[in-house]
Amino acid sequence: MEIGADRGRCIGAGMCVLTAPDVFDQDDADGLVLMSTTTPAPEQEPAVREAAQMCPAGAIILRAGPRPTPPPPTPPAPRKEIR
Ligand code: SF4
Numbered sequence: 001m002e003i004g005a006d007r008g009r010c011i012g013a014g015m016c017v018l019t020a021p022d023v024f025d026q027d028d029a030d031g032l033v034l035m036s037t038t039t040p041a042p043e044q045e046p047a048v049r050e051a052a053q054m055c056p057a058g059a060i061i062l063r064a065g066p067r068p069t070p071p072p073p074t075p076p077a078p079r080k081e082i083r
Pocket of ligand 1: 058
């Protein structure tokens with residue numbers, strides 16, 4: 001997962017900081033959102049999703065990470081000859 005924050009939309013409500021404090025912070029100068037990372041660890045993702053849902057300004061942007069590579073196709077089983 002990749003995340004972004006639109007500081008132009010942020011109103012400094014701080015819900016993201018309360019919900020995912022390992023990822024979000026507020027700027028001491030203007031109270032707007034800061035992020036410690038744009039690629040949260042898998043164990044941080046549930047809190048980040050909740051923070052995005054809670055944000056009253058819709059300022060937190062979630063982007064799906066790269067899709068996992070699918071496994072190679074399984075070769076067909078050998079055919080048995082019936083005599
Ligand atoms: S919850 Fe939204 S509006 Fe509030 S500080 Fe975080 S990004 Fe800004």
